[in-house]
Amino acid sequence: MPTILCKNDITMKIITSITVLSLIGFVLGAPTSNDEDDEKFLITKSMFPKEFIKYKAEHEIVNLLLPINSLNFDENESSESSSEESESELLLFFVEADVDSNGDRVDQGLYVLKEDKATKLLDHGRDAAASGDDSKLVFFGAKDGIYVYNKDNNSADKYGTVDDSIIAIAKEKTGDVIYILTENHEVFNVSNGGTTKEKLDDVVNAKEIVVDYSNNLYFYSDDKQAYVRSADGIKKIEGLPENPSSVKLIKPPFILEDGVPFIVDNVAYIIYANGTSEHSGIEFKPKAKPSAYAPEAAMIQYYAYDKNIYEYNVLTIILGTILDELKNYLNKNSEDIQSLSTKSRKYRQRA
Ligand SMILES: *[C@@H]1O[C@H](CO)[C@@H](O)[C@H](O)[C@H]1NC(C)=O
Ligand SMILES: *[C@@H]1O[C@H](CO)[C@@H](O)[C@H](O)[C@H]1NC(C)=O
Ligand SMILES: *[C@@H]1O[C@H](CO)[C@@H](O)[C@H](O)[C@H]1NC(C)=O
Numbered sequence: 001m002p003t004i005l006c007k008n009d010i011t012m013k014i015i016t017s018i019t020v021l022s023l024i025g026f027v028l029g030a031p032t033s034n035d036e037d038d039e040k041f042l043i044t045k046s047m048f049p050k051e052f053i054k055y056k057a058e059h060e061i062v063n064l065l066l067p068i069n070s071l072n073f074d075e076n077e078s079s080e081s082s083s084e085e086s087e088s089e090l091l092l093f094f095v096e097a098d099v100d101s102n103g104d105r106v107d108q109g110l111y112v113l114k115e116d117k118a119t120k121l122l123d124h125g126r127d128a129a130a131s132g133d134d135s136k137l138v139f140f141g142a143k144d145g146i147y148v149y150n151k152d153n154n155s156a157d158k159y160g161t162v163d164d165s166i167i168a169i170a171k172e173k174t175g176d177v178i179y180i181l182t183e184n185h186e187v188f189n190v191s192n193g194g195t196t197k198e199k200l201d202d203v204v205n206a207k208e209i210v211v212d213y214s215n216n217l218y219f220y221s222d223d224k225q226a227y228v229r230s231a232d233g234i235k236k237i238e239g240l241p242e243n244p245s246s247v248k249l250i251k252p253p254f255i256l257e258d259g260v261p262f263i264v265d266n267v268a269y270i271i272y273a274n275g276t277s278e279h280s281g282i283e284f285k286p287k288a289k290p291s292a293y294a295p296e297a298a299m300i301q302y303y304a305y306d307k308n309i310y311e312y313n314v315l316t317i318i319l320g321t322i323l324d325e326l327k328n329y330l331n332k333n334s335e336d337i338q339s340l341s342t343k344s345r346k347y348r349q350r351a
């Protein structure tokens with residue numbers, strides 16, 4: 001860490017968040033301004049320098065979660081530690097899996113990365129979801145139901161009575177409503193401490209689900225077109241390519257209130273609850289696509305690529321010499337970064 005990072009200096013914290021915002025705010029979050037001459041940013045293999053590796057896994061990493069609730073960002077606790085310390089204290093959850101010769105997924109476990117040490121919590125954990133409020137709740141979807149993170153024991157406890165084989169899980173920002181996607185592609189909401197389960201009949205044959213910070217649920221089906229389920233019912237997202245060969249829904253960075261990133265082949269779009277979509281300005285070289293994404297926190301962001309987890313702290317990037325390309329891009333977008341910093345400050349006050 002550069003010495004310029006003063007301990008407990010709120011200004012530096014804001015700069016840190018600005019920098020991170022710019023990184024994936026731009027990599028996968030907020031679209032850049034509408035100027036015609038806005039530059040597109042191409043993600044290449046060089047964006048994954050070995051210096052940024054946080055963790056080396058044995059298998060492909062298929063899911064990453066950085067909770068942005070009080071588990072990681074507790075204002076009451078952060079004043080006791082330096083920014084440097086609090087970064088290494090961030091808890092990151094990830095899921096490893098292999099694909100066997102039939103193309104089927106083989107579970108390799110759900111882990112928590114705590115103080116640079118990975119602990120397997122569940123052999124058959126498939127996905128993780130956290131609240132976005134000042135609770136410390138993190139839930140896991142597994143082969144045999146829902147689990148909740150026990151931070152005192154660094155373990156996973158069975159939650160509620162659901163026993164479905166779950167492949168994806170999502171959490172509303174506050175409250176206790178959880179959404180699960182089962183292995184046979186049905187979506188349920190779960191409430192009352194995990195004891196009430198109701199099928200969402202209007203969400204048919206979903207392959208992935210993600211919930212935004214306004215509690216809208218996004219999914220896609222066999223047609224690889226994105227849909228949103230909001231208070232107005234189900235809407236198809238307009239303006240996306242028609243026959244993509246691969247798509248992926250991403251848990252949103254907090255700066256997106258009513259939208260989520262959606263990767264369509266090699267392009268990152270932002271899709272919104274009102275059914276519109278926008279090119280984010282980010283494109284991937286085919287061989288430089290992450291296998292999992294964690295842009296949730298503005299402070300710091302994580303991406304999995306080729307069995308490794310990479311940590312992007314834009315302060316490090318701007319002050320360093322490793323990713324000059326990205327540094328230049330960030331500087332060119334300083335106006336957007338300014339406006340995002342205001343949101344970041346508001347968020348941090350609220351958190
Ligand atoms: C932080 O401290 C205040 C005052 O002690 C308390 O009311 C609040 O609940 C605390 N917040 C969290 C997230 O623990
Ligand atoms: C930690 O785990 C042990 C054994 O699994 C259990 O008895 C204990 O209640 C747990 N502690 C907490 C604080 O949940
Ligand atoms: C769960 O979904 C059902 C069916 O759509 C709905 O009637 C109910 O209000 C939902 N419950 C919660 C807690 O969101």
Ligand SMILES: *[C@@H]1O[C@H](CO)[C@@H](O)[C@H](O)[C@H]1NC(C)=O
Nearest residue numbers: 257258259272273274275276
């Ligand atoms: C849809 O929502 C986005 C994000 O809130 C907003 O920027 C856009 O103007 C909206 N579009 C329409 C047509 O309402």
